[in-house]
Each structure stands twice: as C-alpha cells, then as structure tokens.
Amino acid sequence: MSGLAISTSGLVHIYRSQGHDVAALSGIGITVRPGEFVGLLGPSGAGKSTLLQLCGGLLTPSAGRLQIGEHNLTTMTEPELDRMRARDVGIVLQGAGRNLIPYLSPVDNVRYAQRAASRDRSLPAPEDVLDLVGLTDHARTPLPSLTPGQIQLCAVAVGIATFPGLLLADEPTSQLDHRARDEVLAAISTINTSTGMTVLLVTHDPDVAAVLPRTVTIRDGRIASEGRSGEEFAVVATDGSLPLPPHVAELLPPGTLLRVTTTEAGDVRLSPVQQEGQS
Numbered sequence: 001m002s003g004l005a006i007s008t009s010g011l012v013h014i015y016r017s018q019g020h021d022v023a024a025l026s027g028i029g030i031t032v033r034p035g036e037f038v039g040l041l042g043p044s045g046a047g048k049s050t051l052l053q054l055c056g057g058l059l060t061p062s063a064g065r066l067q068i069g070e071h072n073l074t075t076m077t078e079p080e081l082d083r084m085r086a087r088d089v090g091i092v093l094q095g096a097g098r099n100l101i102p103y104l105s106p107v108d109n110v111r112y113a114q115r116a117a118s119r120d121r122s123l124p125a126p127e128d129v130l131d132l133v134g135l136t137d138h139a140r141t142p143l144p145s146l147t148p149g150q151i152q153l154c155a156v157a158v159g160i161a162t163f164p165g166l167l168l169a170d171e172p173t174s175q176l177d178h179r180a181r182d183e184v185l186a187a188i189s190t191i192n193t194s195t196g197m198t199v200l201l202v203t204h205d206p207d208v209a210a211v212l213p214r215t216v217t218i219r220d221g222r223i224a225s226e227g228r229s230g231e232e233f234a235v236v237a238t239d240g241s242l243p244l245p246p247h248v249a250e251l252l253p254p255g256t257l258l259r260v261t262t263t264e265a266g267d268v269r270l271s272p273v274q275q276e277g278q279s
C-alpha cells in the first residue's frame with residue numbers, strides 16, 4: 001500500500017482524570033505528505049506520545065480534525081478504527097517488549113501481527129518483512145537470545161507486518177547503544193524509501209533528529225517549530241499566530257508590544273516597543 005497523508009487542524013486532546021483534566025494537545029495543525037519521514041521532538045510531557053496515539057486511533061480527539069489518508073478519525077466508530085489499525089497503520093509502542101509476544105519467534109510474531117488483516121488482502125511473507133529490517137538470519141531465534149537492537153528491529157517488523165501506509169514509532173531508538181540505534185534508524189529509513197510508507201517517529205535524541213529530513217517540535221501541546229535538514233524554523237499557525245523560539249521569548253516578557261514591519265526585501269521585523277513605566 002502507498003504512503004498515507006496525515007492532516008490535522010485545531011487538534012485538542014484532554015485527559016479526563018479524577019479531579020482534574022490535563023490538556024495534552026491544545027490545537028495542533030500539521031500536514032504530512034504521503035511517504036514523508038517526520039521526527040516528532042519536544043520536552044517530556046509536551047504531547048508527542050499523545051499525538052502519536054491519536055494518529056493510531058488508540059485515543060479519540062477531544063476536538064479538532066484528524067485525517068489519516070481517507071480516514072477521518074474524528075468520526076470513525078470503534079470497529080472502523082480496529083480495521084484501520086489492523087491494515088493501514090502500524091504502531092511501534094515505546095519499549096520494544098510491549099510490541100512482542102515473548103514466547104514466539106520473530107517470524108511467528110510477524111505472522112501473528114498479520115492475522116487480522118490476512119482475510120481481506122494479500123500480505124507480504126513474514127520472512128520478507130524480517131528481511132527488510134535485516135533479521136533474516138534470526139527469523140527463528142528465540143527472543144531472549146536476541147540483542148536489544150535486534151529485539152527493537154523485531155518490534156519494527158511487527159509494526160510493518162501488514163505493510164501499512166503509515167508507521168508510527170514511539171522512541172524506537174531509546175535505550176540502545178549508538179551502533180544499535182543507527183541500525184534501527186537505518187532499517188526504518190530503508191522501509192520508508194523502499195516502500196513509500198509514511199513514517200512519524202518520536203525521538204529525544206538530537207543525533208537522530210539531526211539526520212531526519214523533517215522534524216516537528218511540540219511544546220506545551222502546540223507546534224513550536226519545524227526543522228529541515230538540521231535548520232530550525234518558526235511556523236505560522238493556521239490562526240496566524242507565531243510561537244517564538246525560546247531564546248527570543250526569553251527576551252520578550254508576556255505583554256510586550258511588538259511593532260511589526262516589512263521591508264522592501266520581503267523581511268518581516270518585530271521590534272519591541274518601549275512602554276511607559278519600563279526602564
């Protein structure tokens with residue numbers, strides 16, 4: 001299947017727990033083209049995992065619009081979401097073991113992950129899925145005999161078992177040494193380029209972020225900035241607002257008046273206005 005687009009606008013997610021509600025996402029607008037490989041960055045608690053789980057239909061948005069390919073996730077029923085997860089969207093949860101059945105071999109884990117989709121479309125041979133992540137020689141090795149990197153590769157193989165149009169991966173390179181991290185990242189890149197699968201990958205690792213073609217940074221449940229090949233850019237939101245980079249926000253206390261001017265060269269300048277009572 002070809003890569004699926006992701007499109008959200010005004011996406012809000014509120015966790016309702018006893019006594020108080022937590023707004024994890026406060027109006028995310030993002031567009032990912034089919035076949036793109038996008039890294040999701042941001043400090044702990046920013047809302048990255050929440051966005052990933054919403055895209056995978058594991059959580060229901062509180063408000064806003066969320067579209068994955070032809071699927072409008074804001075209006076889908078639970079059986080429709082089940083079908084989408086089984087066929088069209090692969091999810092690799094944080095912590096490789098959570099994605100695997102510990103007593104099954106890699107090839108049987110992949111076969112098991114294919115069972116719900118096998119009724120209505122032809123699927124790749126489990127051996128071919130393992131080949132794509134470089135685990136051909138370990139198809140029948142018991143999981144406890146694999147290295148942490150190989151176990152993570154197995155979790156990725158399970159995530160792409162049906163060759164979905166979208167792979168969502170939550171911190172797939174964390175807790176690995178540099179060599180294993182690079183192998184997992186290379187395997188996901190190969191999947192992306194050879195199948196055209198769209199990839200959305202959460203990472204904390206600046207070395208991983210630096211090699212991704214596009215990154216989106218979330219802060220306090222909003223898009224804070226976007227990176228392209230290592231350079232960071234501010235992004236104008238759909239409502240015209242502009243989150244300032246932290247080093248600029250530090251210079252401008254809340255309530256600061258900014259004079260906005262444009263130059264003939266097309267640059268836009270923000271100049272703080274000295275107000276009465278300010279030194």
Ligand SMILES: Nc1ncnc2c1ncn2[C@@H]1O[C@H](COP(=O)(O)OP(=O)(O)OP(=O)(O)O)[C@@H](O)[C@H]1O
Pocket residue numbers: 015016017022023024042043044045046047048049050051
């Ligand atoms: N099940 C839950 N119930 C209540 N609040 C939650 C729940 N899950 C997450 N949160 C809160 O929602 C906010 C966003 O959490 P989320 O896990 O999406 O952030 P994150 O960017 O993935 O963080 P991390 O990098 O630490 O995994 C945080 O304030 C978190 O405490």
